[in-house]
């Protein structure tokens with residue numbers, strides 16, 4: 001699988017041309033191994049066939065810093081400044097660091113990772129993300145034995161983010177993972193999508209994506225990663241603890257008080273298309289179920 005630097009992520013057009021090129025040779029010459037070609041996807045992508053369109057992925061968003069309607073982030077984030085951008089990794093670590101996007105680009109190679117984003121509101125999209133495993137980033141700071149959880153802070157900038165002038169959530173947007181969840185190779189630092197740099201409305205310049213959890217666990221525009229001993233309280237847990245638990249694993253058998261989680265509406269399908277069944281851990285049961293053995297997932301929702 002080809003890995004590239006953040007700074008080399010190409011514009012959409014080149015990506016699409018390359019895609020159709022790959023398609024034509026793989027049809028024409030069945031013997032060429034697709035895995036030897038650029039952007040062939042990862043192991044998890046074989047579970048996922050229909051990618052959501054670039055337009056839907058970038059115009060139907062949740063990003064309360066830019067408003068609470070689905071098209072607010074697209075409308076209100078276009079002038080958001082993401083350069084310069086720094087991210088600090090601190091707390092229970094041997095060697096805290098502060099990295100610029102340029103340094104991140106030099107240090108970590110991005111690859112395409114196609115995953116389904118399942119929102120707790122009951123819809124989903126299949127997104128060809130670009131990124132690398134969070135564990136690669138965490139290995140640079142060497143977590144201490146006290147590092148039991150990882151806390152993510154999104155940026156706080158009410159001058160640029162009008163939504164932060166209202167107490168819809170406690171700002172900055174905060175999320176967290178248990179350390180073993182954070183170290184899991186599927187937990188991704190996202191730098192782009194559809195081979196392009198990450199659009200502002202999707203969390204530029206850097207966001208987290210945790211494929212087996214509801215979408216809100218994947219904080220956008222992060223500036224701080226802190227390793228801590230105690231379980232962090234996320235913005236959503238603080239807003240409504242009865243509705244939002246710390247784990248928030250996709251689970252069709254445990255409903256949200258307001259929304260059944262058994263099925264989902266696939267964004268991009270026409271409005272009469274049937275909802276599809278939601279899969280345990282969003283389809284990653286084999287990869288992640290072992291993180292939760294002996295845990296009552298109704299209690300630890």
Ligand code: MTE
Pocket residue numbers: 057060061062063064065117118119120154173201202203214215216217218219220221
């Ligand atoms: N991160 C921040 N900082 N602010 C938010 O409001 N919304 C979350 C998550 N990350 C949110 C956030 C929710 S509810 C979802 S479903 C996903 O982002 C949506 O990601 P997408 O817009 O890229 O599809």
